[in-house]
Amino acid sequence: MAQPVPDTAASAPSPPPNTQMMPGLTMARIWRLICDQSPGRLGYALRMAAACTTTVLIGEIWQVPELAVPALVTMALWQKDRVTNAVAGIAVNVLILILLLVIYGLVRVTLDHPMGLVIVIALLSFSFFFLGSASKLKPVAYMLGLITVYGLVAIDQVPVGEIVTRALLYTDLFLAIPGAVMIVLGLLICPxxxxxxxxxxxxxxxxxxxxxxxxxxxxxxxxxxxxxxxxxxxxxxxxxxxxxxxxxxxxxxxxxxxxxxxxxxxxxxxxxxxxxxxxxxxxxxxxxxxxxxxxxxxxxxxxxxxxxxxxxxxxxxxxxxxxxxxxxxxxxxxNETPSKPKKSGFFTEDAFSNPDHVRFAVKGTAAVMLSYLTFKVLDWPGIHTCIITCFIVALPTMGEMISKLTLRITGALMGGALGIVSIIAIMPHLNDITGFLILVFVVSLIAAWIKTGDERIAYAGFQIGLAFYLTDLKGYGPTADMATARDRIVGIMLGNFITYMMFTSFWPSSAYDHLGSSLRKLAECLKNQGKAQAVQDKIQAAISSQAALAESERTLEFAMSEPLHMRADQPRLWAAREALDDTANLTEELLITSEKTDLSDRIARLKQIIS
Incomplete structure (x- = not known):
């Protein structure tokens, strides 16, 4: 029920200093982002950790092997509210049916045909990387590729007579458990x-x-x-x-x-x-x-x-x-009947015309295949986590790869360290499943807290969960197998290295090359904002401008982190930085009045950077 607002008064406080925000991630800012107690963050992290722990509990009851995979899927897909969780859970369970048919057909084709298995893994990797770059399936394409390819790789580790049945069952459980947890638990504990x-x-x-x-x-x-x-x-x-x-x-x-x-x-x-x-x-x-x-x-x-x-x-x-x-x-x-928006289609507009999508898929496939061949040639099955890592860490531009490399490695080392310390100091003292689940919950909460923070650090949170789950969730119940922990951390680091090497050595894509399109979009949004007259039209135009500004700022941050041989000259980068700072002020000024005599000049400044 709506409530009236009381009329209040108080003494006026002093004005704040004029502080200009600058881009980049210093150690001080990273720590502020980690400690940031933004509204709703703690509850979101607690619910995510509870969901991951519940997934582990169900997996332990049903004796699901490689329990790290469903735990990771839960962490990756868990949402803030109960409805989105239910919708995502239902969608995941629908996808199970398709994946089961795909896995069944592929197992029948590749059974006792090692070369056929290699070819199928390559084709699947290419397809999922391409979909992740050029379609609306981007949020889940990599996760689907991870599960499908990992299911095929795991075939070598089960008895021949049970291959098809086990592959289908495990693929089913890898997605069915997270999907069920998201639906049932999400409805119970999410707002x-x-x-x-x-x-x-x-x-x-x-x-x-x-x-x-x-x-x-x-x-x-x-x-x-x-x-x-x-x-x-x-x-x-x-x-x-x-x-x-x-x-x-x-x-x-x-x-x-x-x-x-x-x-x-x-x-x-x-x-x-x-x-x-x-x-x-x-x-x-x-x-x-x-x-x-x-x-x-x-x-x-x-x-x-x-x-x-x-x-x-x-x-x-x-x-x-x-x-x-x-x-x-x-x-x-x-109160008006809204016009139906134009459908954009499943694929992006440039899906089959922009070679970057194919190049991204080729580089991702090369990373997966090199990881697969490495652990097969070394006859070191324990480092199969390098394949999983390739699907998780692939990024399109050099700037993104470098910007997230530190977070990626730091998160993996932290998660692996937590896993090893828990094996040495905690696992020997656990007498039942309760203590083990408490351990899983605590580490999941640490990972979830970082993952639910700013996008600049969220990646590290997922890597903490990835490394810990792959290190400690082996077999059933608490483990004391240090060799497994060592092998899986080695696999994660190897996957990081191979993916970075592939994406930065072949067709390296500079983030600066994408800045032009972002700035053109921003300039168009500013024009529309300058033309708006009604209050709500001004607000909607300002929202669009801020979204375009955010895209341009992130692209510029990635460009500024690239190596010198790829980076645009420093004056151009700082000119772009200054222009974006001015644009941030302009989007707010236009909310006060659209009559800005210097609007055309300030928009022209953006276009000059593009040219």
């Missing part, structure tokens, strides 16, 4: 997508109030991250909430309106905190934002919001205040 949506709106309002008072560096970094996220996650939560059929259409429309307006409030607060005008924040405005945030945190939304009185010489704060009376009032656009 509604509506609650996720109201919490996200509350977080932006609390952040805006903090920015208007005395923000620290971590607050500013978190605010920038929320702005770059736009409203994509919130609108997804609204769509998932609609699937529950327990919330009224009007309430969801009000929340959608609030989601868009919360973005605008945060953008204006960010601009006010950095403006050279040093606008003194209104105490009544800050208190109103806090009161609204508290109502959203309770799962409701406010109505009858009183507009605080703002001095005429404070245009930024005045623009914020103007949004409040209609903050949760759906615009006319929600």
């Amino acid at each position: 509604s997508p509506k609650k996720i949506l109201t919490d996200d709106i509350a977080a932006r309002l609390h952040m805006a109030a903090s920015l208007l008072q005395n923000p620290g560096l971590q607050t500013r970094e978190r605010a920038t991250a929320l702005l770059r996220d736009g409203t994509t996650g919130m609108m997804k939560s609204a769509r998932m909430a609609a699937l529950e059929k327990i919330w009224s259409t009007h309430d969801l429309a009000c929340l959608k309106q609030a989601a868009s307006n919360s973005f605008a409030i945060l953008a204006l607060a960010d601009h006010a905190s950095r403006t050279s005008l040093r606008e003194e924040p209104s105490s009544r405005l800050v208190k109103t934002l806090e009161s609204m945030a508290d109502i959203f945190s309770d799962g409701d939304y406010p109505t009858n919001i009183q507009r605080p009185v703002i001095k005429p010489e404070q245009p930024i704060l005045e623009a914020m205040a103007n949004l409040l009376p209609n903050f949760t009032t759906p615009s006319a656009a929600y």
